Amino acid sequence: MSGHGEQPSRPRAGGVASGRLPSRPANALLSRNEPMVWLTGGGLVVGLLMVAALVSFVFWQGFVTFWPGPVLTLTTHDGRVAMGEVTRTERYLPDPTAVAALGPEATAAAVAEMASDDGRVRRRLVRTGNFELSGEHFRWVEDFQLAKGGEIREPWAFVFERMSWGRFYGVPEACVLGDSAVATGPEAVSALLRDRSSADAEAVIRVRTGDGALADLPLATIVRAYPANHLGVGGRLGVYVSRWHEFLTAEPREANSEGGVFPAIFGTVVMTLGMTLLVVPFGVMAALYLREYATQGWLTSIVRISINNLAGVPSIVFGVFGLGFFSYMVGGSIDAVFFADKLPNPTYGTGGIMWASLTLALLTLPVVIVATEEALAAVPTSMREGSFACGATQWQTIRRVVLPRALPGVMTGAILAMARGAGEVAPLMLVGAVKLAPELPVDLHFPFVHPERSFMHLGFHIYDLGFQSQNSEAAKPMVFTTTMLLMAIVLLLNAAAIWFRSRLGRGGSGSKF
Amino acid sequence: MGVATMTRPAEDQRPDRLTAIAAGEIVPAVVHPEVAGESPVLEIDAFNLWYGPKRVLFDVGLAVPKGKVTALIGPSGCGKSTLLRGVNRMNDLIDGVKTTGDMRLAGDSIYGRNVDVIELRRRMGMVFQKSNPFPMSIRDNVTYALQINGERNRSVLDSVCRRALEGSALWDEVSDRLGDSALGLSGGQQQRLCIARAIAAEPEVLLMDEPCSALDPLATSRVEELILALRGEYTVLIVTHNMQQASRVSDYTAFMYLGQVVEYGPTAKLFTNPRLRETEDYITGRFG
Ligand SMILES: Nc1ncnc2c1ncn2[C@@H]1O[C@H](COP(=O)(O)OP(=O)(O)OP(=O)(O)O)[C@@H](O)[C@H]1O
Ligand SMILES: [Mg+2]
Numbered sequence: 001m002s003g004h005g006e007q008p009s010r011p012r013a014g015g016v017a018s019g020r021l022p023s024r025p026a027n028a029l030l031s032r033n034e035p036m037v038w039l040t041g042g043g044l045v046v047g048l049l050m051v052a053a054l055v056s057f058v059f060w061q062g063f064v065t066f067w068p069g070p071v072l073t074l075t076t077h078d079g080r081v082a083m084g085e086v087t088r089t090e091r092y093l094p095d096p097t098a099v100a101a102l103g104p105e106a107t108a109a110a111v112a113e114m115a116s117d118d119g120r121v122r123r124r125l126v127r128t129g130n131f132e133l134s135g136e137h138f139r140w141v142e143d144f145q146l147a148k149g150g151e152i153r154e155p156w157a158f159v160f161e162r163m164s165w166g167r168f169y170g171v172p173e174a175c176v177l178g179d180s181a182v183a184t185g186p187e188a189v190s191a192l193l194r195d196r197s198s199a200d201a202e203a204v205i206r207v208r209t210g211d212g213a214l215a216d217l218p219l220a221t222i223v224r225a226y227p228a229n230h231l232g233v234g235g236r237l238g239v240y241v242s243r244w245h246e247f248l249t250a251e252p253r254e255a256n257s258e259g260g261v262f263p264a265i266f267g268t269v270v271m272t273l274g275m276t277l278l279v280v281p282f283g284v285m286a287a288l289y290l291r292e293y294a295t296q297g298w299l300t301s302i303v304r305i306s307i308n309n310l311a312g313v314p315s316i317v318f319g320v321f322g323l324g325f326f327s328y329m330v331g332g333s334i335d336a337v338f339f340a341d342k343l344p345n346p347t348y349g350t351g352g353i354m355w356a357s358l359t360l361a362l363l364t365l366p367v368v369i370v371a372t373e374e375a376l377a378a379v380p381t382s383m384r385e386g387s388f389a390c391g392a393t394q395w396q397t398i399r400r401v402v403l404p405r406a407l408p409g410v411m412t413g414a415i416l417a418m419a420r421g422a423g424e425v426a427p428l429m430l431v432g433a434v435k436l437a438p439e440l441p442v443d444l445h446f447p448f449v450h451p452e453r454s455f456m457h458l459g460f461h462i463y464d465l466g467f468q469s470q471n472s473e474a475a476k477p478m479v480f481t482t483t484m485l486l487m488a489i490v491l492l493l494n495a496a497a498i499w500f501r502s503r504l505g506r507g508g509s510g511s512k513f
Numbered sequence: 514m515g516v517a518t519m520t521r522p523a524e525d526q527r528p529d530r531l532t533a534i535a536a537g538e539i540v541p542a543v544v545h546p547e548v549a550g551e552s553p554v555l556e557i558d559a560f561n562l563w564y565g566p567k568r569v570l571f572d573v574g575l576a577v578p579k580g581k582v583t584a585l586i587g588p589s590g591c592g593k594s595t596l597l598r599g600v601n602r603m604n605d606l607i608d609g610v611k612t613t614g615d616m617r618l619a620g621d622s623i624y625g626r627n628v629d630v631i632e633l634r635r636r637m638g639m640v641f642q643k644s645n646p647f648p649m650s651i652r653d654n655v656t657y658a659l660q661i662n663g664e665r666n667r668s669v670l671d672s673v674c675r676r677a678l679e680g681s682a683l684w685d686e687v688s689d690r691l692g693d694s695a696l697g698l699s700g701g702q703q704q705r706l707c708i709a710r711a712i713a714a715e716p717e718v719l720l721m722d723e724p725c726s727a728l729d730p731l732a733t734s735r736v737e738e739l740i741l742a743l744r745g746e747y748t749v750l751i752v753t754h755n756m757q758q759a760s761r762v763s764d765y766t767a768f769m770y771l772g773q774v775v776e777y778g779p780t781a782k783l784f785t786n787p788r789l790r791e792t793e794d795y796i797t798g799r800f801g
Contacts, residue, residue: 295608382645389601389720390658390710391635400661405648 055487062484065477066243068236071157071169071228073210074126074141075150077102082139083157083169083210084128085228087473091120099144110144127474129167130209137166138473153229156186158193158207160217161224163253166471168217170207172225176216177203186227193225223259247481256435256464257475261482263437267353267455268489270441272422274357275364279421280414282361283368290369291376292398304373311366319427322359327351327431331452347452351432353441354451359431360424364417371416375409376402411501415494422490425459433460435468458486531791534771539572543788545778548765551578554748555600555718560614562595562604569595571772572614577718577765582740582749584759584780587769588795593752594642596769597720600750601637602630619717635662638711642723644703646695646710651687654695654706658714673713680742681709682735701732708739712747719743721751725758737762756796760784768792 074082099110113121123142131137160168172189175182177200183192189205196219204216205225223246226239250260294300331348339347348354379402387397403410425433434454441453462482469475527533533540553576562570569592577583585593595604602623604610616623618636635658647654655677656670664670674691678684683705687698695706704724711719721740725733740749740762753759759766760780767777768791776783776792787793794800 380645382641382643383647385603385606386639386641386645386647386707386710387657388606389603389634389637389639389641390661390714391631391633392657392661393631396661400649400657401647 058480058483058487061477061480065481066240066247068159068226068228068231068239070153071159072126073152073154073157074124075147076141076145077106077147078145079147081210081212082126082128082141083154084126084139084167085159085169086124087127087138087477088125089122090125091117091122093119094121094142094144098142102144106144113144125473127167128210129169130215131166133209133213133215137471154210155229156190156227157229158186158190158225159228160205160207160222161258162217163221163223166254166258166474168207168215170209170215172205172207173214174206175203175219176206190227190230193222223253248485252436255470256461257469257471257478261456261458261461261485263440264456264458264461264482265485265489266440266442267433267437268422268458268486269493271353271357271360271428271455271457272418272493274353275360275421276414276418278357279361279364279368279417280410283365283413283417284372284410286365287369287372287376288398291373292394292402307366307369311370314426315363315424316426316430318359318363319430322355322362322427322431323351326355326358331355351430351434351454352452353432353455356428356432356455356457359427360421363424363427364421367417367420368410368413371413372406372410375406375413378409379405408501411497415497415501418493418497419490422493423459423486425457425463428457428460429463433457435460435464458482458489462486530775530789531770534773534775540773540775542574542774543776543778545776545782545788547779547782548576548578548777551576551581551765553577554579554619555750556617557596557600558615558617560596560599560616561612562592562599563611564607565609569772570599573769573772573774575767575774575777577748577750579748580745581764582744582751582762583765583767584763585750585752585767585769586754586756586759586795587775588800589754591769592772593769594722597639597722597750597752600718600720601634601639603639605630635714636717638714638716638719640704640708640711640719640721640724642726644700644707644727646698646703646706648694648696650692651695651698651706652691655709655713657710662714677709677713678706680712680739681705682739683709701728704728704732705736705739708736712743715747717748719747719749721749723752723754726754733758756784756798768795770795 069085071083071085076082094110094114099107099114102110110121121142121144123140126139126141127137128134128139129137154171156171158170158172160170162168172186172193174184175189175192182200182203183189193205201220203219205219205222207215207217209215224239224242226235231239247260248265249262251263252261253259290300290303327348327350331346331350331352334348335343335346383401383405384397387401392400432454434456437454437456439450439453441450441455442448443450462479465475465482466472466479527540530540555575555577557573557575557577560570560573561568573592573596575583575596585596587593598604599612600616600618600623604612612624615625618633621633622628623633638658647657649657652670652674653660655674656664659670659673675684675688678687683702686702687693687706695703698706704727708721708724711721725736728736737758740751743749744764751759751763763780765778766780766783768775768783768789770791776787776789778788783792784796787796
């Protein structure tokens with residue numbers, strides 16, 4: 001008698017896994033009514049895969065952006081030199097006349113390459129920098145255009161990141177102070193650049209570019225300089241870390257496409273926290289009234305349906321409302337009463353972090369109300385009855401029994417609202433998010449909190465980098481690092497809220513993620 | 514049995530009593546004379562109750578003796594829980610409930626015009642069929658009624674907590690974890706916790722709706738012992754489906770049928786020598 005005979009009704013999954021049972025026919029899954037398991041599991045897998053793809057794409061792009069690559073010096077047939085970092089590689093269909101115009105040998109090589117890939121050839125986008133000399137930041141270089149031996153890595157090619165004008169590529173020749181050279185030769189200059197403290201701020205670095213021109217870069221304008229082809233892994237890591245550090249802690253420069261995003265991080269966190277502090281009390285109160293006090297009937301149903309539909313209103317409409325109602329009406333009135341001396345310059349009568357928080361609080365209100373209502377509905381009636389039977393009033397019952405029990409659900413609503421609010425951009429463009437805010441909304445100057453100030457926001461920053469930047473090719477990688485940062489901040493805020501929830505809800509129980 | 518039938522007075526021998534009740538006729542209850550000898554703490558007078566259009570209680574009259582255990586028995590759906598919930602006005606929480614008639618707790622009207630329902634409920638304790646501990650610590654659960662009444666004194670609360678838990682035979686099991694969440698207790702422990710909560714405020718009447726229906730035999734017997742121990746000090750009104758339980762723990766028993774009290778008297782008499790054949794049939798399991 002085998003195990004099969006003894007255990008005819010063995011539960012499904014476990015039986016298959018333990019090899020003691022005789023193997024079942026291939027259609028066993030179907031015969032045991034499990035297609036739904038595969039269907040539902042498949043749905044989950046598809047969803048997860050798409051999310052994983054998005055997240056890993058963002059993270060990959062975000063992480064590699066700051067890694068310093070080598071500096072290539074590419075010389076083409078027409079004698080032009082492109083010195084810089086390769087940012088993108090693609091295969092494209094070249095202009096046939098351009099190919100034919102090459103020398104016979106090069107044409108043959110190009111034709112051979114084209115034959116192997118549907119007539120496509122490779123080209124690379126090189127970040128050449130040196131904008132003040134060349135008038136361009138980037139240049140495409142086709143492989144077939146390269147002269148013989150035209151691709152080299154100049155050992156002492158330097159990348160200079162500057163306060164303005166973008167990056168500069170070249171080989172430093174000397175460090176000049178006034179008329180005398182402080183250091184000559186790339187090695188000496190490199191040592192000097194590594195230890196900036198010994199150098200005079202007035203000094204300039206004389207750099208020879210790829211095409212032989214000489215340029216003087218004032219030392220004071222150089223943010224970071226490194227010999228890209230000379231760095232080992234440790235050196236590259238140093239540059240990488242230093243770039244991240246700058247990104248997280250410094251102010252932006254070069255129209256936001258370089259430098260840090262600290263003001264945007266700060267603005268995002270302050271705005272999101274402000275929004276949460278505003279939306280949770282109101283949402284919870286509204287849900288409490290709807291669920292605990294109001295007599296259920298057609299009126300509450302209508303209110304409920306309306307709240308749910310509020311979630312379908314495009315967020316930009318909330319922005320328009322926020323601008324019209326909060327900024328112009330409420331803010332305008334505040335200005336007229338309290339800041340009349342500053343008019344016509346608005347103080348509160350324009351976009352500001354308080355109005356942005358309020359607008360987003362309005363936007364996320366349905367999330368909180370719906371989640372709270374669900375949590376309240378999940379509190380068993382028997383608990384309420386038990387409390388009433390002890391002689392508790394309705395408020396005592398809510399305060400001591402219903403709310404503690406519903407708290408995890410309420411916090412879940414707050415977390416959802418937070419995540420939704422932190423990623424919102426459209427309404428913020430109308431009510432206070434700006435490309436560049438001169439001051440933080442919270443600082444060390446009295447009265448420390450400045451709710452009327454406009455602010456920077458990571459979501460808006462992403463939009464600005466991706467679509468409003470003049471040097472969009474250079475800003476593009478920053479889109480991903482900034483997105484990654486925004487995701488990390490949302491994750492962090494959520495983790496904090498979940499931690500908070502677990503601390504609060506220790507006496508009770510209920511739904512958990 | 515034949516002898517018992519012979520001893521029944523003629524007016525109790527109405528052959529169609531249950532049929533008449535089923536037809537909606539209001540048939541006066543048969544009340545044993547012993548009831549009149551007790552001093553009632555809870556008096557129910559011609560109490561009627563409707564769930565919307567549906568009438569569930571018909572002219573119910575019951576005098577619950579002070580310091581005694583009174584059991585409500587009857588087939589499922591006959592309105593025992595409804596009557597019990599009527600006593601502390603829990604039915605107020607349900608939309609569409611209408612009542613007429615009145616009840617009196619120690620002489621104070623329960624359904625009168627200006628009754629403070631909160632105050633009233635504080636004078637009673639209730640144990641539900643399904644245990645319903647609150648999402649808080651064991652200590653806070655037990656002292657809940659006192660806390661909402663404004664009692665802050667820690668030593669008072671602690672001593673009440675201990676006394677109530679000892680009363681419900683739970684102290685030994687939880688004395689070392691009073692601060693833990695009550696939701697971590699077993700089902701039987703939770704039910705005894707709910708009993709402790711109900712007796713903590715020393716109610717004038719303890720209402721129990723099938724308190725043992727979710728308990729194992731051991732826990733059931735502990736709760737029964739507890740009820741027996743409460744007798745004298747507390748007045749208990751208990752709903753039960755378990756005839757043995759009713760006979761074990763109660764002093765008086767009321768048999769209900771379709772919203773009416775059919776027979777009401779001392780448990781010993783009702784179980785051994787009921788005046789009505791219908792009661793006997795129900796108790797012996799011949800119908801219901
Ligand atoms: N909330 C309610 N709304 C409408 N009808 C109700 C409600 N609660 C109870 N009823 C009805 O009232 C009648 C009496 O119910 P009740 O719960 O009092 O019976 P019971 O005697 O306690 O029964 P059981 O022994 O099964 O607990 C039943 O017919 C029931 O269907
Ligand atoms: Mg019942």
